[in-house]
Every structure is written in C-alpha cells, then in structure tokens.
Amino acid sequence: xxxxxxxxxxxxxxxxxxxxxxxxxxxxxxxxxxxxxxxxxxxxxxxxxxxxxxxxxxxxxxxxxxxxxxxxxxxxxxxxxxxxxxxxxxxxxxxxxxxxxxxxxxxxxxxxxxxxxxxxxxxxxxxxxxxxxxxxxxxxxxxxxxxxxxxxxxxxxxxxxxxxxxxxxxxxxxxxxxxxxxxxxxxxxxxxxxxxxxxxxxxxxxxxxxxxxxxxxxxxxxxxxxxxxxxxxxxxxxxxxxxxxxxxxxxxxxxxxxxxxxxxxxxxxxxxxxxxxxxxxxxxxxxxxxxxxxxxxxxxxxxxxxxxxxxxxxxxxxxxxxxxxxxxxxxxxxxxxxxxxxxxxxxxxxxxxxxxxxxxxxxxxxxxxxxxxxxxxxxxxxxxxxxxxxxxxxxxxxxxxxxxxxxxxxxxxxxxxxxxxxxxxxxxxxxxxxxxxxxxxxxxxxxxxxxxxxxxxxxxxxxxxxxxxxxxxxxxxxxxxxxxxxxxxxxxxxxxxxxxxxxxxxxxxxxxxxxxxxxxxxxxxxxxxxxxxxxxxxxxxxxxxxxxxxxxxxxxxxxxxxxxxxxxxxxxxxxxxxxxxxxxxxxxxxxxxxxxxxxxxxxxxxxxxxxxxxxxxxxxxxxxxxxxxxxxxxxxxxxxxxxxxxxxxxxxxxxxxxxxxxxxxxxxxxxxxxxxxxxxxxxxxxxxxxxxxxxxxxxxxxxxxxxxxxxxxxxxxxxxxxxxxxxxxxxxxxxxxxxxxxxxx
Numbered sequence: 001x002x003x004x005x006x007x008x009x010x011x012x013x014x015x016x017x018x019x020x021x022x023x024x025x026x027x028x029x030x031x032x033x034x035x036x037x038x039x040x041x042x043x044x045x046x047x048x049x050x051x052x053x054x055x056x057x058x059x060x061x062x063x064x065x066x067x068x069x070x071x072x073x074x075x076x077x078x079x080x081x082x083x084x085x086x087x088x089x090x091x092x093x094x095x096x097x098x099x100x101x102x103x104x105x106x107x108x109x110x111x112x113x114x115x116x117x118x119x120x121x122x123x124x125x126x127x128x129x130x131x132x133x134x135x136x137x138x139x140x141x142x143x144x145x146x147x148x149x150x151x152x153x154x155x156x157x158x159x160x161x162x163x164x165x166x167x168x169x170x171x172x173x174x175x176x177x178x179x180x181x182x183x184x185x186x187x188x189x190x191x192x193x194x195x196x197x198x199x200x201x202x203x204x205x206x207x208x209x210x211x212x213x214x215x216x217x218x219x220x221x222x223x224x225x226x227x228x229x230x231x232x233x234x235x236x237x238x239x240x241x242x243x244x245x246x247x248x249x250x251x252x253x254x255x256x257x258x259x260x261x262x263x264x265x266x267x268x269x270x271x272x273x274x275x276x277x278x279x280x281x282x283x284x285x286x287x288x289x290x291x292x293x294x295x296x297x298x299x300x301x302x303x304x305x306x307x308x309x310x311x312x313x314x315x316x317x318x319x320x321x322x323x324x325x326x327x328x329x330x331x332x333x334x335x336x337x338x339x340x341x342x343x344x345x346x347x348x349x350x351x352x353x354x355x356x357x358x359x360x361x362x363x364x365x366x367x368x369x370x371x372x373x374x375x376x377x378x379x380x381x382x383x384x385x386x387x388x389x390x391x392x393x394x395x396x397x398x399x400x401x402x403x404x405x406x407x408x409x410x411x412x413x414x415x416x417x418x419x420x421x422x423x424x425x426x427x428x429x430x431x432x433x434x435x436x437x438x439x440x441x442x443x444x445x446x447x448x449x450x451x452x453x454x455x456x457x458x459x460x461x462x463x464x465x466x467x468x469x470x471x472x473x474x475x476x477x478x479x480x481x482x483x484x485x486x487x488x489x490x491x492x493x494x495x496x497x498x499x500x501x502x503x504x505x506x507x508x509x510x511x512x513x514x515x516x517x518x519x520x521x522x523x524x525x526x527x528x529x530x531x532x533x534x535x536x537x538x539x540x541x542x543x544x545x546x547x548x549x550x551x552x553x554x555x556x557x558x559x560x561x562x563x564x565x566x567x568x569x570x571x572x573x574x575x576x577x578x579x580x581x582x583x584x585x586x587x588x589x590x591x592x593x594x595x596x597x598x599x600x601x602x603x604x605x606x607x608x609x610x611x612x613x614x615x616x617x618x619x620x621x622x623x624x625x626x627x628x629x630x631x632x633x634x635x636x637x638x639x640x641x642x643x644x645x646x647x648x649x650x651x652x653x654x655x656x657x658x659x660x661x662x663x664x665x666x667x668x669x670x671x672x673x674x675x676x677x678x679x680x681x682x683x684x685x686x687x688x689x690x691x692x693x694x695x696x697x698x699x700x701x702x703x704x705x706x707x708x709x710x711x712x713x714x715x716x717x718x719x720x721x722x723x724x725x726x727x728x729x730x731x732x733x734x735x736x737x738x739x740x741x742x743x744x745x
Contacts, residue, residue, distance in 0.1 A: 061091030063136045066144035074149040077126050078511045078677035083118040085134035085144060097134040103127040113510040121510040124589065124677055124735060125702050126150040152734055153678030159650035163659040165668050166688025166724075168643035172660055175201045175260065176601040177631050178610035180579065181250055193617035197627035198637050202254050203262040203374070203578050203610040204247055205423075207385060208234060210264070210377050211326060213271040214349050217245040220272045220279075220325055223385035226290075226297040227279030229272045229325050251357055251370060260371040262420070262578065262610065263353075265346040265410065267376035267402040270326040270389040277325045279388025285317050300387060322389035331402035332409050337479045340412070347409035350417065360417035372608075373410050374578065375403045375421035378491060380429045383438075393434035396460050400472045407484035408476075418486035420576050420608075422469055425491030427556075431464040431537035432457050447549035451538040462541055466490075470569035487608060488566055491579035492558055496520035497533060505614055508587035511677065517582055517589060518675045519653065521596045523556045525604050530555050559604040574607035585614040585623030588702040588735050594626035595737045596673055599658030603644055625700050625708060626737070629671070633698045633708050633739050640739070641669040655680060655732065668742040670695075674732040682732060684740075687725045691716040692745040695728060701736035714740065 065088040075081050087095040099118050101111040104127055111130045112123040120132060129149050136142040178201035179194075208230075211220040217232035232246030241249035247263065254261045278297035282288060287306050288298030300317045302309040309315035322328070329345035341347065353370050354360075360369040378385075379394040399422055407419045424430060428437050428450040440452035460468055466488070473485040495504035496516040503509065503517040522529035530553035536544055538551045546552070559575065566573045582597065584590025594611070601609050614620055630640040641660025647670070649657045656673040668689055674680055694713035703709075716728045732738050 061089060061093040061138075063087060063089040063093050063139040063142045065089070066097060066134050066136055066142055068132060068134050068144045068146040070148075071146045072148060073146075074151055075120075075122060076677075077122050077124055077150055077152050078515070079122055080512065081120045081148075083114070083120055083132055083134070083146070085118065087136060094136070094138040096137040098137055100133045100135065102131050102133070104129055104131075110510070113512075121512040122150060124511050124514060153676065155679045155681060155731070158655050158674075158680030158682040158732060160685070161650075161655060161657050161672065161682060162648050162685045162687065163657070163668070163670055163689075164646040164687045165659070165661065168645055168661050170605055170644050172602040172640075172642050172644050173607045174642070176598060176606050176609040177201075177627055178203060178262070178578070178608065179627075180205055180610050180612050187616070187618065189618035190616050193621055193624045196632055197617075197624045198631035198639075199259060199627060200631075201260040201262055201371070201608065201610060202250070203264075204250055205262070205264045205374055205377055205578060205610075206612070207377065210266065210268065210386065211270055211272045211389075212247065212264070212266075213273070213327070214245060214247060214352070216272070216274065218272045218275045219246075223299070223381075223387065226292045226295070226299055227325065227388045228292065228295060228297050229275050229277045231275050248356065251353070251368075255357070255368045260367065261369075262372040262374060262608075263370045264374040264377055265349065265406060266329060267331050267399065267406050268379070268382050268386060268390050269328060269330045269402075270322060270386075271329050271345065272325060273323075273327045279325050280317055280320060281324070285320070288317070289314055316387060316391070318391060320388060324388070326389050332405035334401055334404045334408065334476065334479075341405065341408040344406070344409045346406050347413050350410050350413035354414045359414050362416055369414065370417065372418045372420055372487070374423050374489065375406055375419065377423050378425045379422060380424060380426035380434055383434060393438045395435045396433050396456050396465060396468055399433075400469050403469070404473065404476045404484060407473075408480060408482075411482055411484060415482075419484060420487035420489040420578065421473075421485055422466075423489050423491065423578070424466065425493060425579065427534050428537075430466050430490070431539065433465055449538075449549060449551075451551075454539065457539065462539060464537065464539070467565050467569045470565060470573065473573075474570040483572070485570065485573060487574045487576035488562055488570075489576040489578055489608075490558070490562065492524075492577050493580065494520065494523040494531070494534070494556055494558065495582045496531060502583075504581045504583045505612075506583045508584035508589040514584065514589040515675075517584055517593050518596065521582065521593055521600060524558050524597070524600045525560065527555050527557055527560075529557075559600070559606055563605070575605070576608035577601075577606060578608065578610040579612040580609070581612045581614060583614060585620035588622055588700075588705065590614075590620070591622035591626040591700065592673055592675060592735060592737060594623050595629060595671065596656050596675075598626065598630055599656060599671055599673070602640075602660065603647070603658050605644075622705050625705070629698065629700050629708055629737055629739055634710070640671065641667070655682070666744045668744065670740040670742070672732055672738045672740070674734060674736050674738070677734050679734055680732050681729070683727055683729045685725050685727055686716070686742065689724075689726055689742065690745045691718065691726050692743045696741040696743075697730070698739040698741075699733065699736060700738075701733050703733070708739075711738075716742065 067086045069084050085097040099114045101114050103111040107127045109127040110123040114120045131147045133145040179199050180203045207222050207224050221228045251261050280298040280300040282291050282296045282298050289301045289303040290299040301314040304312050332342040332344040357369040360371040379399050382390040383393045403421045432454050433456040435456045436454035437450040439455050440450045443453050477483050498513045498516040534556050535551045536554040562575045582593040641662040643661040645659040647657045647659035649655050654676050658671045660669050694715050697711035697714050698708050699711050700708045714728050714730045716726050
C-alpha cells in the first residue's frame with residue numbers, strides 16, 4: 001500500500017507516508033535523508049526488490065480523441081450531409097462535441113452552415129473545399145476534422161420548355177417594374193445602381209411616410225424608432241434638398257428620369273407637428289423598457305414589474321396625448337350623394353401638388369404630377385407602430401369609410417389621379433379586421449386564434465374584410481359617379497420561413513435557405529404551394545370551417561385570389577403589390593428570386609408592383625440586375641416584351657420560363673431562370689413564330705455579378721415541313737438568368 005512516497009514526503013511528510021508503530025518511532029530518530037533512504041528500501045521490498053516505478057495520481061474521466069465521419073469525401077453543391085463524431089477517452093467521459101466549418105485559408109466564400117447536431121448544408125457560391133471540425137466540449141483542446149471537396153452537379157438535360165408565340169394572352173403592365181423611394185439615398189454609387197434598373201414607378205411609402213406633414217416637411221419614425229418626429233427626408237423619405245421639401249424633391253427626381261410617382265396620404269388621422277417631439281418622452285414616462293437616451297424618447301412599453309405591469313411581454317403605456325407629436329387631420333366623412341366632400345388635409349395637399357407639378361395622369365402629354373396615391377400604410381399595425389396616436393386596432397368602418405372620404409378628396413382635387421388601397425400586409429387582415437384578430441387572441445373562446453371571436457366581421461354580415469372594402473368602394477362609385485379605388489393594394493411579405501426565420505429582408509444564406517427562397521415565389525400563383533404561416537381563414541360559415549384549434553393550411557395564390565375578389569366585389573379594379581421582398585439581394589440567389597417574381601407578375605397579370613429593398617442599391621447590385629435584365633439588358637434600355645405569351649416548363653422549380661412579344665419590333669423575348677446548382681442543356685420549342693435570324697442571348701450569373709453579359713447568338717432551327725414550331729438548343733448555366741431575343745420577319 002505504501003510502495004510510493006512522493007518527494008514531498010521526504011521534506012516533512014514521512015509520518016503520513018510510513019504507517020504503523022515501527023515507522024512512527026523511526027521518524028523520531030532518523031534524519032530527513034535517512035527517512036528518504038528508508039522509503040526507498042520499503043519500496044524495493046514491496047516490489048520484490050526491483051527499482052521503484054512511480055504511478056500517476058488518479059484523475060477523473062478524460063477525452064483522448066475525436067474523429068469525424070465521413071472523412072474526406074466529395075459533396076454536391078445544393079446537398080446536405082450528416083456528420084458524426086466518434087469521441088474516445090477513459091472513465092465516464094462526455095461524448096458531446098461542438099461543430100464548426102471553415103473555408104480554405106484566403107477564401108472569402110462562405111463555407112455553408114452546420115447545425116449543433118452536425119447536419120451540414122452546402123453554400124453557393126462555394127469554395128473548392130471545406131473543413132468540418134468537431135471539438136470536445138469536455139476538453140476543447142481535443143478536436144477531429146475532415147476536409148471534403150465541393151463540386152457542382154453534373155451537366156444534365158433540363159425539363160422541356162415550350163413557348164407559344166401565336167396568340168399573346170394579355171398586356172404586361174410596365175408598372176410592375178417599380179421600387180420604393182427608400183431605395184435612393186443620393187450617393188453616386190447608388191444612383192448608378194438604380195439607373196441600371198431603369199424602373200418605371202417609384203413609391204413614397206412605408207412606416208415613416210404615414211405621418212408626413214408636407215407643410216412643415218416633417219414626419220414621425222413611429223414604433224420603428226421610438227416614435228420620434230424628424231425631418232421629412234428621414235427613414236423612408238428622399239434625400240434632403242435645400243429649399244425643397246422631401247416629397248417634392250422626390251417628384252422632381254422622378255420627373256427628370258421619366259419615372260411615375262406613387263405617394264402616400266394619411267387615413268389614420270394624424271401628421272407630425274415638428275421635427276423634435278416624440279410620443280413617449282422619458283421625462284413624462286420614466287423607466288421604459290427601451291429608450292433613445294440621446295433624445296430622451298422611449299418605446300412606449302413598461303417591462304414586467306414596472307408601473308404595476310404583470311405581463312411577461314411588457315405593457316403598453318396608455319393615456320398619453322397624441323398631440324405630443326402630432327396634429328389631428330381626420331379623413332373626411334363620405335358625404336351624401338350630390339354633396340361636395342368636406343375640406344381636408346389630403347385634399348389641400350393634392351391641390352398643392354397639382355398646382356406645382358400638374359395633374360397625375362393627363363389625357364395628353366407627359367405626366368409630371370403624382371400619378372397614384374396610397375391610402376395610408378399597413379393599418380394592421382396602427383395600434384402598435386402608431387400606438388402613440390392610434391392605440392386601438394383598426395375596424396372595418398374606420399379603414400373603409402376613411403378610405404372612401406380620402407379618395408373622394410383626392411379625386412376632387414385631381415380627377416386624373418388614381419387611388420390605391422387598403423395597403424394591407426397581414427394575412428389575417430385580408431379576411432378580418434385587426435379588432436377581430438385581437439378579440440380572438442384575447443378572448444378565445446377556446447383557441448385564442450385570430451378567427452376565434454370575429455365580432456367586427458359578424459357585424460358586417462360575415463364578409464371578409466378585403467371583399468367588404470371592395471364592395472363599399474363599388475357602392476361609392478354608384479353614389480358619387482366616379483371610381484374612387486383604382487387599385488386593390490396588398491403588401492405581400494410571403495417569403496418562406498427557414499430554420500424559424502423569414503428568408504425575406506436578409507442575406508442569401510446557405511443552399512437550403514436559397515432553395516426555400518426560390519421555392520416560395522410560388523406563393524403568388526401555385527394552388528399546390530402552402531406555408532405554415534398561412535392557414536385557412538376559418539370563418540364559421542366557410543365550407544371548410546373546423547372547430548379544431550389547428551386549422552388546415554391554405555395556398556396563398558395571391559394574384560389569382562386578388563383577381564377572384566375583384567371579379568366578385570368590384571370588377572375593373574386593378575391589382576397592386578407595392579411592398580414585397582424575398583431577400584438575398586446581394587447575391588445571385590436573390591437576383592433569381594427577384595427575376596422570377598417579375599416574370600410571375602407579368603405572366604399572371606399584376607398591374608403594379610414596387611419592391612421594398614433590403615438595403616442601399618450599391619449593396620444589392622444583383623437585385624438591381626434582376627430588374628435590368630427586364631428593363632435594360634443591353635445598357636440601352638432595351639426591354640422585355642409587353643404582350644405576354646404562353647410559356648411552360650415541365651419543372652418550373654428547376655427552369656422557370658416567361659415569354660412576351662415586344663410590340664416595338666415584333667421580337668419574341670424569352671426569360672429562362674435556372675434555379676439549380678448545375679448546368680442544364682435544353683432544346684426549346686417555339687411555336688407560332690417566324691424567326692428571322694439567330695436568337696440574341698444575354699446572361700446574368702455568378703460569373704459576373706456586376707454586368708449582364710452578351711453571349712454568342714443561338715441558332716434557331718426552322719419548322720419542319722407541315723409544322724409551325726421552331727427549336728433551338730442551348731445550355732443554361734447553374735444559378736443564372738438568360739434572356740433570349742428572337743427577331744421575327
């Protein structure tokens with residue numbers, strides 16, 4: 001038992017190391033050196049006379065190695081790979097690891113992503129190789145790695161593509177190629193990026209335009225930034241121009257560049273009174289859960305435990321005065337038939353704009369006025385984003401009657417102007433008022449769902465909100481003898497959710513996220529596409545109503561659904577989507593999604609579309625190029641056709657195709673988007689055409705994100721005897737947009 005005595009025992013611990021009565025007396029009469037000698041002798045005796053062999057002090061469980069499986073391998077871009085770690089050690093060691101990945105030294109390309117469970121998703125564009133490392137959580141110094149190669153899929157035959165040029169199906173509105181004014185911030189780089197896109201319509205809209213005061217050129221940042229008043233060019237506004245108000249300078253810019261202007265007027269009843277106030281000053285309401293300390297402005301919320309707040313999510317401050325920040329400008333009430341609409345803030349503003357810039361859509365000449373007015377912005381969030389002036393959720397009557405009165409004021413001041421509404425962005429508020437939604441959330445009676453207690457909808461004959469809105473505007477046209485609503489306008493943030501987060505308004509992400517982004521453009525048209533965020537409305541009289549708290553999903557089919565509503569409730573109303581964003585605009589993946597959306601808008605007959613940007617134009621060149629390939633593919637503002645042609649792909653998820661006839665020269669334009677990560681060869685069939693020459697070809701791909709590149713012409717094989725179908729064969733590179741322009745005799 002005592003075969004080993006540490007050196008420390010020699011220096012004073014012999015008593016503890018040598019046991020028994022004999023050893024006790026020895027320690028009293030021997031010197032330190034003698035004790036050491038005796039210890040060696042005892043050790044020799046205990047080991048049979050051999051030399052002493054020290055043994056380590058016993059330790060706890062230990063990790064001795066980590067290896068990664070599979071080891072060196074080749075992965076195909078666009079795929080996933082499950083990695084596992086084999087951890088070895090002694091004792092009851094932990095086998096837990098953390099995962100990390102890295103591109104080769106010097107590479108700026110993303111290595112992809114890996115989950116805590118070791119599921120790896122490839123990137124695009126991809127480095128030549130990636131190293132995956134598993135690190136022991138017990139002993140971080142112990143790791144294991146594997147380096148693998150990333151390669152594109154093999155070149156493959158693409159799905160069949162057919163274009164029928166014989167009979168155009170409908171005109172493509174030029175106003176689907178629009179953006180929001182937020183995009184422009186006045187730098188030379190941004191101006192150049194926007195110029196390439198050659199947009200057709202520019203919207204002044206968004207949260208910080210809701211309370212714009214044209215007389216003082218001030219606005220409010222609402223809940224986006226502490227309910228602070230600011231100068232008119234803040235937030236979604238235009239750059240500051242000395243001596244010119246923010247909105248006026250935007251109209252001037254648009255006129256100089258041949259772009260139509262879409263403005264926003266208030267319906268919720270308030271505009272800012274100055275550039276310095278805020279809705280919830282910390283001097284009046286201390287201890288708010290968040291604040292801009294520089295200006296002394298809070299977020300209008302108390303945290304749990306503050307001011308008797310018992311809600312874990314915080315409590316809204318109530319009872320504040322709207323006049324802290326704003327001036328009351330209520331929308332005019334719809335008058336009796338034959339009675340002029342009352343004077344109003346909006347009517348006076350529109351009159352001012354007509355006097356300065358001219359009418360919005362004159363019968364002759366070029367329009368230099370404001371062509372279209374949005375009836376406010378996203379009423380769904382007035383009770384949160386605008387809660388300092390509008391603390392209650394919107395109702396059917398408020399938005400509808402306020403919209404009718406405001407529209408009448410606009411049309412009175414400028415009979416040529418068009419009006420767009422209700423600018424609704426929340427899925428549930430397409431079918432219910434926000435009062436209904438919050439009633440369901442708060443009172444159940446059992447499921448606590450938006451459809452659970454629709455008191456407002458029941459009071460309006462059970463009619464879904466958007467359809468009710470259309471019906472009332474149809475009735476208003478009968479009453480006043482003028483169409484007051486020209487566009488049914490929705491905001492459609494319907495991009496997919498990936499790993500719990502929207503793929504919209506963010507960067508491209510790994511190939512899993514990229515594929516989710518491209519797949520979710522189907523929300524605009526596909527009856528087979530569903531998303532967990534969009535259940536059926538589930539009103540009690542719906543044919544598919546269920547008492548289950550978990551209701552089935554409903555295919556959004558946004559554009560066909562909008563057409564159905566209009567046909568049933570107010571025929572002749574045009575369709576507008578003046579906010580949407582699918583993300584990834586800094587990448588080829590975002591460009592593909594945006595180009596796909598523009599193709600869908602044209603093919604399915606949308607009348608107006610304005611994209612909400614992810615950031616400044618110079619930082620999202622690929623997104624700008626998605627517009628340019630439709631509007632400026634050769635640098636000379638040459639455009640995609642204006643008469644839609646039937647175009648089909650056997651797999652729209654792999655190769656999306658859109659086609660149109662260009663009236664100016666009778667050319668056939670065909671847009672093909674390769675959404676896969678491999679090159680696809682294709683023999684395209686073109687029926688009903690009379691090609692005069694080879695097809696011009698223009699390519700946008702990851703090979704050159706700064707430009708659309710002209711390609712060698714593609715030979716067209718004329719129809720066989722007795723046929724009217726021409727063919728041509730080409731290769732569509734991975735993750736690319738190709739425009740083919742076929743001249744005709």
